[in-house]
Amino acid sequence: MKITDRIKRSASNRADLVYRPTDFQSFGSEASVKRALKDLTDAGVFVKLGMGIYTKAKSSVISGKPIPAQPLEVLGPQALIKLGVRLKKSAQTAEYNSGRSTQIPTGFVINIGRQRVSRKIGFNGKFLEYERV
Numbered sequence: 783m784k785i786t787d788r789i790k791r792s793a794s795n796r797a798d799l800v801y802r803p804t805d806f807q808s809f810g811s812e813a814s815v816k817r818a819l820k821d822l823t824d825a826g827v828f829v830k831l832g833m834g835i836y837t838k839a840k841s842s843v844i845s846g847k848p849i850p851a852q853p854l855e856v857l858g859p860q861a862l863i864k865l866g867v868r869l870k871k872s873a874q875t876a877e878y879n880s881g882r883s884t885q886i887p888t889g890f891v892i893n894i895g896r897q898r899v900s901r902k903i904g905f906n907g908k909f910l911e912y913e914r915v
Contacts, residue, residue, distance in 0.1 A: 785810045785818040790827055793838060799852055800860045801828070801836045832903040835861045850905055854890055858910045861903050867894055872913050 788809050793801060806815045819836055822828045826848035829839040837857050839848035850857055859869055871879070874887035890904075893913045903910045 785814055786821050789815070789818050790822060793828075798860075799837055800831070800857055800864055802834055802864055829905060831857060831861060831905055832901050835864075835901075835903060837861075854904060854908055854910070858890055858903055859892060862892065862894070862899070862910075865899075865901070867897055867899055869893065870895055870915075873915060 785806075789806050792806065792809075798805070803812065803815050803819060806819075809815060810818075819828060823830055823836065826839055826841070828836040829848055829850050831837055831850070831854075838851045840851045841847070842849045862869060870893040872887065872891045872893045874883070874885070874891060877883040878885065878887055890908070890910045891913050892910055893915055896914065899912055
């Protein structure tokens with residue numbers, strides 16, 4: 783069985799939404815796994831969210847092109863957790879939840895504390911923003 787088939791089957795059986803090449807390391811060498819993920823991305827099975835971060839794809843109703851199966855608000859924090867980043871609520875979200883503000887937080891702002899994160903995680907021009915507090 784090819785590595786692409788094994789990765790595809792493994793991803794369909796998992797509940798995870800975000801994948802890294804290290805998740806499929808047991809299927810072959812690093813280069814062959816990355817090559818298989820690229821092939822699956824080209825086939826529309828996965829969508830690349832950032833460098834070394836993939837998610838399951840679905841077909842867009844409007845354009846028919848592959849898009850992430852879940853919104854970026856769900857996938858972004860999970861991707862950062864997989865990378866080992868400890869997350870906190872953003873200041874805007876905390877103010878809204880406590881009742882100090884009536885401004886509903888918009889965008890994809892995530893509080894990462896004092897950690898250094900330079901990855902761009904996103905899709906189709908929409909990326910996560912990091913708040914360092």
